[in-house]
Amino acid sequence: MSAWIGIDLGTQSVRAMAVAGDGRVLGTGSRPLTSHRDGPRHEQDPEQWWRELAAATREAVSAAGVPVEGVAVAATSGTILLTDPSGRPLTPALMYDDRRADASLANEVGGHVWERLGYRRMQPNWALPKLLWLLRETRSPDVRLAHQNDFVNRRLTGHRVATDLSNALKTGVDLIEERWPLDVFDALGIPAGILPGVVRPGTRLGVVCAAAAEETGLPAGTPVIAGTTDGCAAQLGAGALRPGSWNSVLGTTLVLKGVTKELIHDPLGVVYSHRAPDGSWLPGGASSTGAGALTRDLPGRDLDALSAEAAARCGSPGHPPGARDLAPAVTYPLVSRGERFPFAAPDAETFTLGEPADDVERYAAILLGAAFVERLCFDYLDLLGAPVDGEIILTGGATRSAYWTRLRADVLERPVTLRENAEPALGMAVLAGGDPAAAASTMVRTKAVVEPSGADLREPYLRFVAELERRGWLDPAAAAHARERTTTR
Template sequence: MTATNGGSIWVGLDLGTQSVRALAVNADGDVLGSGTQKLTSRRDGHRHEQDPDQWWKAVSAAASEALRGLEHRNVLGVAVDATSGTILLADARGNPVTPGLMYDDGRASGETDRVNQAGSHVWNELGYQRMQTPWALPKLLWLLNDPGTPTAGTRLLHQSDFINERLTGHPVPTDLSSALKTGAHLIEEKWPEDVLDALDVPRQMLPGLVRSGTRIGTVSADAARATGIPAGTPVISGATDGCAAQLGSGALKVGSWNSVLGTTLILKGVTRNLIQDPLGVVYSHKSPDGDWLPGGASSTGAGVISRDFAGKDLGILESLAKTREPAPVLTYPLVSSGERFPFAAPQARGFTLGTPEDECDRYAAALQGVAFIERLCFDYLDLLGAPTDGSLVLTGGATKSPYWNQLRADVLGRPVTLPQNAEPALGMAVLAASPDRETADVAAEMVKVRQVIEPRPDVAGRFDDSYVRLITELEQRGWLDPAAAEHAIKRTNA
């Protein structure tokens, strides 16, 4: 950023499941204003819907709150992220004719096999092998096959497209990040027409495709009155919420990774080349700069702490856990049944080897078990040929625990970085400031580092035996691929 941008701001809008978050950020990454508005869902079995008009009302209120008192500032851009795979059908004017089918709506199970049969050659080329039922393309087929859905003259919109159309007042192209789960061919950066034809999806239903970080319009006068974002402000194509969080973490150079430890564990990194995963547990988005953003989501995570230690004094347990390194028992801490990454095993269940003497044994084993799976994820990524030698940024709710941060650095045997603020709305502010620049360079200026944690020298190798024991157990149960197990053990013993 240049000195002439000293009074300028960029707006990031983040649509999550439960709320909309807006940030107004300056060139140095300082948050000058913020706003939050709640969202409500309708859930019933596999159904999960939201009202698209509610999204716009919440965006308008959150943006207005974030910009209150900043009228003297020069707003240079706005970008929107939204939940991955959330779609709706709209008419020619952008008015919704269906609810928003959310990212985890599971009613398209009957369409999933057909999607995978028709598009297997594309999904294989893109490295994720097959689509899953909650992805956008199966849900689009479900909508088209539903007798109650008005489809004549309608268009498919992703959640972020709907907001961008309200901001600009006209149809807009969608970003490649949001379009991944709708079947976009990310290598060719176009829709796979042969697949769409085989599935009887009218091509005119789909928006155009652009990379994240592309100018797609300007804020209209009507939108300016609703949101407080000045008319004429450039609207920049955004990304999914997961990619937005990665942008906000600053992990955007090749070989760098963002490990998000919340309820579950999610890893996202940057590679020069597309990663091919024969198991399909790693899939890649395309970065604004043309690199690839591979990632995977495990079913382990901090959710085991809130589930298994509800109401306990975690501060006391952490202080005692420091004396149990390694823990006398070994735990594979699954938040829910089935594993997704670093291996695919729907039949997997959490387990503990050995008998804990007290609650502290259980707690220490849970913390270490999550760290072991995180390490196994990196070993698997290395097996696939992904560079992992760059910076590692930790984000997510679990980073509130200083001890767990240190433990993860020790188990991984590498420094970890904690950013000052890594929320998705910040990532969208970074993206809004990125046209005509390398996104990684902008992030380096706007994402601030809070702390760098080095592994303790005296702990080197302390957890290796427990880690290898977990690998061996996962392989013997038939969940972990033998080649992945062998590679992880080889790296441990190197």
């Protein structure tokens, strides 16, 4: 028996997982990470990444007790730092949500490239604006750009490594040509010499060096494989690898990631695509709605108890409390002000249609609203021409509620799949295993397929869509397409 090591280098912790070829988890390890936040500032110490990654990996490898065939690392998207030529950090790491930079210059100079790549514009927290900010603030004359996983991959191999297209997306890499747009970077004053090479996720970067082997417990000579961002890693862990299949991650917020053969262009810029290891595309978007609204609006309540009571009261997950009058209450469950997907509306706010009678109905109204947003995301993706007829795989904390899962199947009018394990670390073990499709076919295990109950929730969905359009947040063309898909199904 052998194991593949997947590592998820996140914001609050690093998690390592040793996975057998049949998907069994042979060993795990995790360590916490700390951050410094101050207004728009969010930094971490890159040296802490390495120390805690090494400790977590040693724990996972020791527990597995079998030969290791490969290792891959996932990291947070848009997190960067500057190093010296030897890889020593010269700056703190600017995290994925650090907002001290200004994206206007990057968009002015490189807008034609971002338009061609489908996402149209960069945001202030993306890596390229942050790189410009770091170059202005750093006095050292000889620096190198490093994404979060570049930094630890260099420590693993002992030499400078290429970055992967997934982590380089927010730094402005040309995903079509699979290279840096050097004319844009030259106009921005970014020297080509500070940039790492670029490869697809899944490319071999080197092998674990002797020094890293001593610290991590990984055998020297173990192949080090180029990883991805954490969102793409979770998609790999969910096994959403075929065109038309989608991974819907519902936790604090909602994130959809899918697969298309061709690059999707979104006129609103709310959907953008990563490049898959096989050259296909991984479109997706992140909504600001999700389960975070439950802890905000129902503080201190036992959510598992509310779920059980909601299911018992209505008799069927497809008939939420309030359905007795054919007009269930629906809450648009924004976690914070402003929406990002399936529409861009920086002034959007939470609202409720109807009047929930108690906390059980308030709970159900939030669940129903999140399910409606999820369906609207699929309606919008269909409008853009993305195939949405494949397997829908649900992951994230919301899948712990059987009531919510069945409700989502009812709203989507589709069966939904649950996996035994869909962590980003598992996705990196899949990537380390070579051919992702082949590795996922054995490593990714299905827990259940949940069929819709047959409940008809189209009328309240259309009321919800109409309200979003009335408030000026949802584009009329997107609203019309949602109505057409709902009435013709």
